[in-house]
Amino acid sequence: MTSRDDDIHLLFDPPGPRARRRIRVATAVSVLVLTALLALAVRQFASHGQLDHDQWWMFAQWPVLRFLLGSLGHTLLATAVAAALAFPLGGLLALGRLSGSKLVRALARTYVELFRSVPLLLLLYVFLFGLPGVGLTFPVFWQLVIPIVLGNAAVVAEIFRAGILNLPRGQTEAAYSLGMTHGQAMRHVVVPQVLRALAPALVSQLVRLLKDSTLGYVVSYLELLHQAKVLGEYYHAVLSTYLVAAAAFIAVNAALSRTASWLEARRS
Structure with a gap:
């Protein structure tokens, strides 16, 4: 045992x-x-007639499937870009919260506490209505992605910080004994070990990013849920279309969950 x-x-x-x-x-x-x-x-x-042929026949047509697959691709693109930006930013914020500088620690902590508290929907409204009022406009894609990055980076920062604090102090002390500076110890010793340990948690965080992307309707981004609504209204089959979209989200989330479980099994 x-x-x-x-x-x-x-x-x-x-x-x-x-x-x-x-x-x-x-x-x-x-x-x-x-x-x-x-x-x-x-x-x-x-x-209620929701299993009738006229509620489902369109999903056997390639143009409809292409329409839904295209919107799923938009959803996955927004999720991937948000993750590629939020994860490194979260790591930098975690290092900032553990910095030896009081100013850096205060700035990082303020960011984390602020963006962990502000709802994502409010951030989207700021980018949609607030910033254009002062002359700052962004393309629709970035109106969705930037708020997702800002909010999730704060969450990822706490994940990274907990992972760093959970690492045995002997690892850092061994790096210092080899003559490494604090920055070198973090870059060459601490961060690589933390990334390996937190890989399952970071993959699971992708599930949250994927769900956050469904708020794309606020900025008229053509993600899967928004396009399912359009398709359902066009064919008068809203429920069946939403069920197909839900099945797609479940399939992607299941794949991410299996990836997280596989990484956890490899780590243990």
């Missing part, structure tokens, strides 16, 4: 026969309830 398993058993007693029986019963009941709810939902859809 590994030391990690020993730590787990110190925190949690393994379930006994009665506890395992209760767990099996609870699992069976949960499956039955979910199955019943799913059957009820399908019955309600059928009774």
Whole structure:
């Protein structure tokens, strides 16, 4: 048994026969309830004509699929660009919060506390209505991406900071003993180890970025949810179109979750 398993058993007693029986019963009941709810939902859809052919036929047409795939591509592009900017910015903010300079620490902390508190929707309205009023305008793509970056960088900064503080102090002290400066120790010793440890958490953060991109409708960005609404209204099949869009989001989120689990398994 590994030391990690020993730590787990110190925190949690393994379930006994009665506890395992209760767990099996609870699992069976949960499956039955979910199955019943799913059957009820399908019955309600059928009774209201939502399973009729005229609600679904368009999804077998390539122009419609291309329309939805294109909007999914816009969603993934916004998510990828936001992640490429938010993750490094969050790392810099985390280093700023741990800096030896009081001014740098204060500035980084102010940024993190401010943008963790401000709702993303409010940031979008600032870029949509506020900044153009003072002569600052951005393309639609950046009206969505920049607020996502500003908000998520603050969250990522706290993830990085927790990872750095969780690293054994001996790693940093060993780097100092080799003659490294604080910056060199962070760059060559601390940050690479933290990135490996936090890889699953950062992949999971992509799920939040993906969900944030659905607010693109506020700035008329042609992301998947916005385009599903347009398509559903055009074909008078709003519910079925939203269900297809939801299935696409679930598939992408499942892929990200599996990636995070794979990275966690490799790290352990």
